[in-house]
Amino acid sequence: MTTLRIKDVFKRYPNGAEAVKGVSVDVEDGELVVFVGPSGCGKSTMLRMVAGLESVTEGEIELAGRVVNDLEPAERNIAMVFQNYALYPHMSVRKNLAYGLKNRGTPQAEIDRKVDEAAKLLQIGEFLDRKPSQLSGGQRQRVAMGRAIVRDPAIFLFDEPLSNLDAKLRNQMRLEIKKLQRSLGTAAIYVTHDQVEAMTLADRIVVLNNGLIEQVGKPHEVYSQPASTFVASFIGAPPMNLLDATLSDGRIEIGGQSFAVQQTQKAGPIKLGLRPERLQVASGGEGFRVEVGVLEDLGATRLIHARLGDQDLTIAQDSELPEPSSEALITFRHDDAHFFDASSGRRI
Amino acid sequence: MAIADTDRLPPATSDKAKTKTKPQKPRSNIRLYDHIVLAIGVFIMMGPLVVAFLTSTHDYVTIHREGMQITWGGNFLETYKNVLYQKGGFTGEVTGLLMTQNSLILGIGFAVGKIVVSMLAAYAIVYFRFPFATLSFWIIFTTLLLPLEVRILPSYEVVQQLGMLNSYSGLIIPLIASATGTFFFRQFFKSIPNEMIEAARIDGAGPVQFFWDILVPLSKTMIAAIFIIMFVVGWNQYLWPTLMTTEEGYFTLVRGIRNIMQQMIGADIPEYNEALAMAVLAMLPPALVIMIFQRMFIKGLVEQEK
Structure with missing residues (x-):
């Protein structure tokens, strides 16, 4: 089954700039798809359109069988992890996790259960009553993921979630994200400009350049059969x-x-x-x-x-x-x- | 970030402690100079207040005969009780207490009104795409060039035509639009990362909810800082209340001082002690507000909690 279907999507800004010029990708159930490319290639714009934070100029985005082009982000059944985590600094970790559920009108007992479940899964149980400012980068990252998990979304959207961490922690969190996504079995889109992250995390890689897809394939295919000189030089270190x-x-x-x-x-x-x-x-x-x-x-x-x-x-x-x-x-x-x-x- | 910084602090200071042995002496000298300068500043600023307070505890005969006093006069309770409770004024119905109450209403109403209006204005300017948003902001901003004194006649005209003379709303409402406040809040809102509102949108918070649940709590220190400034400004208003209210029931403390002095000019010996006591009373609430909230005040102006 297909979780997400992106069909011929364009993004044009009022000033005429084109960020995405006709992208079509499907994300299957439980699949982790990585959008990779240099900055300005349209990968983040693509993700934000799926999230509903940017409008779609042309084309269709279909999530779990319904077209979501005109739906508010909260109505799309997505969860997003931001680069700077975007935790609410004045709320405790528990409230951060619960905020979205509370707004949906989830009963308190269920909120508590879900928050505790996510906290256990991410091992942040002991921090539940702290403020984000009292946590380290890795812990904040976990809270941000917890906020995504409690929503029980159809798809996770990761926007360069590891780029604020140091190299060692990044490797560790990368592995954790992968394990977590596997065990939850939820589809995910992961945006990064780091080809190592792309290679290690992805079930499938989408290489974007200049608003267009250069190549879609399994990490190994993209590495061993690059479709263009751009992909060839972008994937692999040192470059081809x-x-x-x-x-x-x-x-x-x-x-x-x-x-x-x-x-x-x-x-x-x-x-x-x-x-x-x-x-x-x-x-x-x-x-x-x-x-x-x-x-x-x-x-x-x-x-x-x-x-x-x-x-x-x-x-x-x-x-x-x-x-x-x-x-x-x-x-x-x-x-x-x-x-x-x-x-x-x-x-x- | 903040955590990483404080983590790094202890070794840094202990390093300093080790190398401190030699430059310690000039450093403590600098400390001493600092304190001397501060002490002089305190003396210059607080001296007149202390003298005013001490003088107010004497009876008016002594003050009239010997001038300002720097000793305790022993009439403290009597004078202050008189000022607070004695009915005075033309109608003989105004007490110091009533004037204090009026001042508080004006000060708090002024500050709260300004905060509410400028926060909402800044919210609209920063987060909503409406035509000419930037232009509107600059128009609001240019009103800084038109202080109350410049537009006092037309303002009076408007308030008078609306029938708001001699009312609290007439005292407060015409003053609550604030370019300064709007500017402060606009700058603050702009420093809040965009992802915050995006996260809130994904969490299903609408515009009103985002304002209440996220922006207001984040602006706490900012609100406190602006409240203090505006409270003091409102409390010290003189010209505006003088024009807007003619009924003594609406007199504020600041006006009361002048009023008592004026009345006393007709009497044989002006009651200096009571005028000074009233001045001291009029200074007290703003000073208290600043002393209580100073930490929040500085935090709001200097630090940005994110």
Whole structure:
């Protein structure tokens, strides 16, 4: 079953600016979909339209089988977790959780039960009578999620909920959000600009750029089969190397060197995409020679910044490093080469 | 944020304590100078008040003969009882107590009225998209250039035509529109993150409920600060009540001082003690309000609780 259906949605502002230019996505029951993209790509606008905080200029948003375009946020059966949590600072945690239920006219006994349940689930029971200002960032984050949970929504909406936390806490909360969402079995949309968050959390990733969807797919698909140079460079760290190359007769030429590839359909200029972690420094075999520049040792992996002709190239590897400013032979498997159209950037 | 900051505070101060040994001396000197300056300030400001209070405890003959006093005169109870309870004025029906009551009504009505009106105005300006919202705000703001004294004749005309002369509503209502208050509340509301209203919308709170449940409690310290300022301003009104009320039953303390003095000019010896006692009484409530609420007052103006 589909929880949320977004059909050809546009968002135009009165000043003519277009934030979303025709987006269609379905969110299935219990699925966690991550909207990822650089700032200004329309991901937050999209989320806010689902929440009802922004009006929809064109298109349809259907939640749990009914069109919600013209419904108030409170009538949509959604729950949202904001980046800065937006807890009510003058209310205790308990009141923060209960406020929405109270406004809906839920009987007090049921409010108490739901609040206690959520508090237990999130382990914030001991903070129930404190004010948000007396809590740490992680605890506030939990309260914000609690406020979403007690509403028992059809879908959770997360708007970069972890970006105010420090790196360590962020990793921990990321895992918790995932576990929680799994155990509740509620569908969720999660907006972030952090590709690591997107990869780890998502059942499906929606990569947005400039108000349009670049690619929708499982994290692994998006990583291994990027649909465009934009996706290729956005997902994965360090980003994929994108090299200007010329293809002809099953051979590819970059910076004066050429070697055989399996892609033969198209001749002419293309972009060759190579993931740094799929490149190897080899002692022999077919590959291309690069000039080794700066080396970075990250502990788990080592990055080699090299130059191939006049183009930059990054290689990630965990074995011995070559000498700086020496020459090295780089090889890769044919499956690991990605080909993109030079002008449109789409995958070939 | 606040928590993180206070967490970091203790080590910082203990660091200072360690390095403090040497610069301690000049520091305590600075402290001393600070206190001397403050003491001089207190002396200059409080001196006349103390003298006025002490003088008011003497009988009027002594004051007339020897001038202001700096000793305790022993007539305290008698004088103040007279001022509060003795019926005076032209009609012989006004007591100090009644004037105090009038002053309180004016001060509180003025302050509460201004807060209610300016909060609602700021709420409309900040949170509602109505045509010419910014323009309306600036029009309200420019009224700061037109203080009461400038527009007193037309204001009188209006109040008179509405038949509100000699009434509490006539004293209060024409004054409760406040550009200052609207400005303060507007700035404060603008500093409240937008997500707060969005969260409230998702929680199903309508405009009225958002105002009551979220904005008013958040503005608590702000309200207290503005209440204090406006209460003192209202309490000290002189020109407006003088014009609006001619019946003695509506006289305020501030007017009463003048009135007693005026009456006494006709008598052989002016009752200075009672005039001074009334002045002291007139100063007391605003001073008390400020002393009681000063912490909230400073918090409201300086700190923004979010």
